Amino acid sequence: MIQHCPECGEPGKMIIYGLPDPQLRQGAAEGRVSLGGCLIEDGAPDWHCPRGHRWADPDLDGRSRLLDSMLAEYGAPAPRPAVHDGDRVAVRGGASTVEWRAGTSALTLVTPGAPDEVAPFPGPPEAGGHEFVVSPDERHLVLFSWSGQGTLGLEVFRLQPAFAHIGGLGPTHAHGGSPVFSPDGRWLALFTDGEYTVRGTGEDFEERYDANSDAHAVLDWACLHLLRLPELTTYRVDVGVDLPVATNPDVYSAWEPYDVVQRVTDHLVVLRMPWGPEVAVPLPRDTVDNAVTTLGPAVTTLGPAVTTLGPAATGEVASPPPLAVRVRRDGETLTVDGTGQVWGTVLVLAVTGEVTALAVTAGPPRLLAGGTDGGLRLWDLTTGTPAGEQPDGRHDRFAAIVAATMPGLGPVLGTAGIAGSLGLHNAVTGRAVRAPVTARTAGFTAMAAVTMPDGRVLLATAAANGMIRLRDPITGDPVGAELNRAGAGVRSMTVLPRPDGRHLIATADGPFRRWDLTRGGQVRLWDPALAQSATGVPGAPSDARLAEAGQTDVVAVHSLVLDGRTLLVTAGGDGAVALWDPADGALVGDPLPPHAGPGAVTALTAASGPGGRTVLVTASRTLRCLFVWDPATGALWQLDLGVAVHALAADGVHIAAAHEGGLLAITVADAT
Structure with a gap:
């Protein structure tokens, strides 16, 4: 354990996150530990010293033993005995x-x-x-x-x-x-x-x-x-x-x-x-x-x-x-349980390290994936083989990748990293359009490509401190004032084209710090062509409407064109999915009720499902599956993949799913 400050040598105090029990509260009152709150962010420190320095400590076992020893002094209940190997x-x-x-x-x-x-x-x-x-x-x-x-x-x-x-x-x-x-x-x-x-x-x-x-x-x-x-x-x-x-x-x-x-x-x-x-x-x-x-x-x-x-x-x-139709994975085939009907196929793509961000481009379908090792990989989704020149170099861990078509550049893939890097690659060849640049920011959590009224395509980025702003894709420099100066972190971001030619940005915000009394709602809309208020522009579903649809913890947003209308899609952490009219924030159709348990769903995308109908796909880490929902008919499929998926991307019949040990490319069989 690193119990003394690496900078000044002073003895450190361990930081404990989450809801404290009475024993932890007593330890904090006596100054033996510090309570870090219920929000745990990437890179959160494990110790701090009297001079204000903070540092991480990889020795989880050592810290756990130290904490157990302290709790035992306060009469904490004994941990459940482990059943031995064998x-x-x-x-x-x-x-x-x-x-x-x-x-x-x-x-x-x-x-x-x-x-x-x-x-x-x-x-x-x-x-x-x-x-x-x-x-x-x-x-x-x-x-x-x-x-x-x-x-x-x-x-x-x-x-x-x-x-x-x-x-x-x-x-x-x-x-x-x-x-x-x-x-x-x-x-x-x-x-x-x-x-x-x-x-x-x-x-x-x-x-x-x-x-x-x-x-x-x-x-x-x-x-x-x-x-x-x-x-x-x-x-x-x-x-x-x-x-x-x-x-x-x-x-x-x-x-x-x-x-x-x-x-x-x-x-x-x-x-x-x-x-x-x-x-x-x-x-x-x-x-x-x-x-x-x-x-x-x-x-x-x-x-x-x-x-x-x-x-x-x-x-x-x-x-x-509705009871989900179970779809089983048998090698490279997905079959409907009980009937044996082929639902689709699965290709395993070879990767090194965990994939954290994905994007898919249209015809020919290309997949760009970025991982914890800072590397990028480009695949042809129809064959599952590498495509074009594999992007070289190493960057920071990727938070988001977006696909876009930009004037003068054609189809491109933009990347954003948690340390503030911004990359740009040709979607067909994989070749870098320019060298990665590093923005002066706290690092990124989400990104989207948005078309401006003058035809320019800019990158909308969300920083770790909640700041949302537009950036030039070539230089990475900010364009105009911030859409949101600061606030809760942005979990997810999407773009909604409107009938009048505007393109709105939708965000899913959270988790919220309990001392933030001025926060906006879980979902907000932003008009990049206008000066913004702290709550965005009207049209987002209110927290009350979200709760009525079974969503108290929105983790992802997406845009969907259904019957000629562009709708906003929200997904809750427990699997609830709902469609909204961005004109007035009204619910469209019947939502999919919660069904996956708290914190189960981690990602959302749209694809072409069986029969060629548009479907919404959510990923569940805890249930190790994908849920595919047809909002027009209410049909629900559960694709049991046996892996904990945490990131999704799709284009038409092709769905890419990243999990803790690799990457899968799924093709829907009957999507014509």
Whole structure:
């Protein structure tokens, strides 16, 4: 560990991020650690000294041991014991055993006198510890794992008739107890802590704290995850409690999500809250064709709650999204589960290092990808082979890549890095149009190409401090005044052509610092031809409208032409997708409800789907899949790729997906 300042030698104080528990609050009050807040940015420091110097420390294990030692002095609960390497469990009436060695990505079913059966799964799972949970009918087995650092996940296996992995949940940033099966083995319940938000707003409950107020609000402090077997349909229920806003945060931050699930019946899950009462969550009801119709009330009180906390909150759960058609990856082919119909093909593109930004150009389709190593690669998406001259040189880590056609230059690909670099390459040959330049900025988080009224094409860039401004693509120099001087970080950016010839810029902002009382909404529009206010120009959906569509955490925006209209698309971190009219911020059509769990979705793009219809594609790290939604018909496909995708780009039938270990090129089969 680097416990002393590298600059002045003074002893350092460790910085802890996230929502602190009572033990951490006590340590901070005594000056043993510093609290860094709930916003963790790239490059955030791990230590600071009395003279104000800050530095990073790669020794995570050492810092964790030091922190555990301090927490033990304050009576923190002991961590869950890890199950050692080589754990096994008896199944099939004791005739067989299932074995797993930590760090590997397969379970083995051992039956004396018979060949071993091996079931590989995406992984490996979290390495802090694990448990096996077997359904009462011994038809399914769950490998439940946790990291010890606030992450957990589970993998589900079929034991009969053939041993196989059928899906899972995670990794999820949460704490929780072991999953529980219903007596008939058709349901699996997992209870985890949540994000401590005010129901229906996404606002941090602690922001409502007022020791002198008599007001109340519903705190969504936990989540119940329900999986229906064998199809693994997943539901999420927010669990809330009605609290006075004068409640000290130490009260609810001390609640533990372990041993909350008391029992699971064939129609409900009974939970025991940390403050005493039991509440019940009804399971989804089936129609005669086994389709889910409703989840019913979110939580129903079974007994009186502690009066100082109020009763458990009762609220309606939004209607579940349409059941996704599962599409499986079998080598280079994507096939519809159950029918065997070919949905598309997958090519694996060879890369070194993690790819962090992508862009695709039209005819011939070219893909430019930039990664953590600062290198660029150019591919022909129809063949999956390198195209033109591979861009040379090394730059900083890429935050964004955009494709555009510029007067005098033709099709180009622009790049922006987290350290402030700006590059420009010919999209066909890969040759650099000019040498990379470095802007005087805090580094970039997003970029888009925007056409001005005079025909010029400029680069709109968002800096790490929230500043949005236009830049000359050749020199990298700013053009005109800032559109937004500073504010919350910009997560995503897109351009919306308007019927009057204007091109608006749409941004998804966040995460928001809790002390920023002047922030705008999650989504804002900017007119690059006009002087801007701090909130942009009218037409963006308000936070209230976004919440009504199930979006309290917008992570990505995109533009989409549907029936001759250019619409704004927003995607929430939990999978919710909605279309908006940028003229007045009104919702267009029915949105796709949340369906992927908090923080699951990381990227959004548009492509041509089955039948040639325009579809919206979102990527999920935690579920290791893509969701493809047809807004015209409501059809939803889940492409199980087995990798955690974090970046997307598309043009027509070609979809590029970057994950932690490489890059995939997907072509839709029936997109004519």
